[in-house]
Amino acid sequence: MEVTKVFLKYVIIYMFFSMTCHAHDISQVVSKIKPSIVGIGIYDPIGRPSNQLRGTGFAIADGTIIATNYHVVDLDLDPDSKQQLVVFIGSGKNNSVSPAEIIATDPAHDLALLKIKTRVPPLELKMPRKVEDGTDVAFTGFPIGAVLGLYPATHRGVIAAYTPVATPSINASKISIAMMKRLKEPYFVYQLDATAFPGNSGSPVYELNNGRVVAIINKVFVQQTKEAAITNPSGITYAIPVRYLKMLAKSKGISL
Numbered sequence: 001m002e003v004t005k006v007f008l009k010y011v012i013i014y015m016f017f018s019m020t021c022h023a024h025d026i027s028q029v030v031s032k033i034k035p036s037i038v039g040i041g042i043y044d045p046i047g048r049p050s051n052q053l054r055g056t057g058f059a060i061a062d063g064t065i066i067a068t069n070y071h072v073v074d075l076d077l078d079p080d081s082k083q084q085l086v087v088f089i090g091s092g093k094n095n096s097v098s099p100a101e102i103i104a105t106d107p108a109h110d111l112a113l114l115k116i117k118t119r120v121p122p123l124e125l126k127m128p129r130k131v132e133d134g135t136d137v138a139f140t141g142f143p144i145g146a147v148l149g150l151y152p153a154t155h156r157g158v159i160a161a162y163t164p165v166a167t168p169s170i171n172a173s174k175i176s177i178a179m180m181k182r183l184k185e186p187y188f189v190y191q192l193d194a195t196a197f198p199g200n201s202g203s204p205v206y207e208l209n210n211g212r213v214v215a216i217i218n219k220v221f222v223q224q225t226k227e228a229a230i231t232n233p234s235g236i237t238y239a240i241p242v243r244y245l246k247m248l249a250k251s252k253g254i255s256l
Contacts, residue, residue, distance in 0.1 A: 026138075029211045030154050033140050033204070036123045037152045039088035040072050040114070040202060043097060046081050051097065053150065056141030056202040057087065058213070059120035060245075061254050066114040067245055068202035069218060070105050073112045087116050091150050104252045109187070109244040110218050113252065123204055125256055126212040128243030131190065135159045139196065139217050139239075141203030156208070157194020157237070165189045165238070189238050190215050196237040205239045215239035 041053040055072035059065065066087055077083040087100045096118065104113040131137075140154045164186035192205070196217050205215040218240045249256050 026156075026208055029206075029208060030138065030140065032211055033123065033154075033206060034091070034152050035121045037140050037142075037204070038066060038120060039095075039142055039150050040066070040068050040100075041086060041088060042075065042077070043084045043086045043099075044078075044081055047083075051086075051088070053088065053142060053199070056200060056217070057114065058202075058204045059122045060125065061122060061249065061256055063119040063122045064116055065103075065122075065249070065254060066100065066116060066120070067204075067216065068112050068114065069216065070107050070110045070112045072202050073102055073105075073114065074107075085114075087114065087118075088150055089118055089120055091152055095150050104248050104254075106244065106248045109240055109248075111216065111240060111245055111248050113248060113254070123206070124212050125242050125246065126207065126214045128241070128246055130162060130241075131159050131207075131214045133159050133161060135214075136208040137192065137194075137205050137214065138208050139192075139194070139200065139203040139205045141196075141200040141217065143197035143199045155194050155196065155200075157192045159190050160193040160236075161191040162188050163191050187244075189218065189240055192237040192239060194237050200237075213242055215241050216245060 036059045038057045038059065039053045040055045040057045041051060044050055044052065055068060057066040057068035060067050073085060075085065077085065085100045085102065087098045089096050089098060098116040098118045100114040100116050102112060103115045136158055138154050138156045140152050142150065143153055200217050203217040204213040205217060206213045216239055218238050246256055
């Protein structure tokens, strides 16, 4: 009986220190990631507010290249009001605004690359091979940034599946031409068991044990309405594999 008590005591101590060390490792990875996270939005000198946060991005390559989603930068800017596509660097009130130029887009995979003059610490991308289901990952970005502001938040989860980007609709009349084409030539994305919110689009998904980026947050599964994605999130998030980002960068002669 005494031996059993001593054994259990050491098991509990081991589990406590293992959990403490693991939490410490994760915090180190997250603190390394945060300086590379930027906001993507619009600067409107006569607008109210003048700065509008639309999504998230992160630095790659030499630190002046920003990766994000295509739908985040697919904008019709008003030339009369001198609106500009910009990148918000830093967090909270300690941030700067840098004008951004779109240098490459891949609408099919919902990716875009921006160029800025200010250097931001770049993130390391994982080699473009499939990440196994069950891998612990996290993503950092600006969920509901228009309300919560420029404060990067981190969410944890796991790779739940490697799945086609499109699935047939129950009602055939709702299948668009674009969806039909995608069903014939589907590409695969990661399904995450994690909750992302509006504003997380473009956030890097990275392995928790080393911080290497494996994918880019793309969308969430909406059960009811877009508003319900905030009040009643599904907990299912999709992310574009990093290999498509590498292909886009390579097409523009950008070395990663």
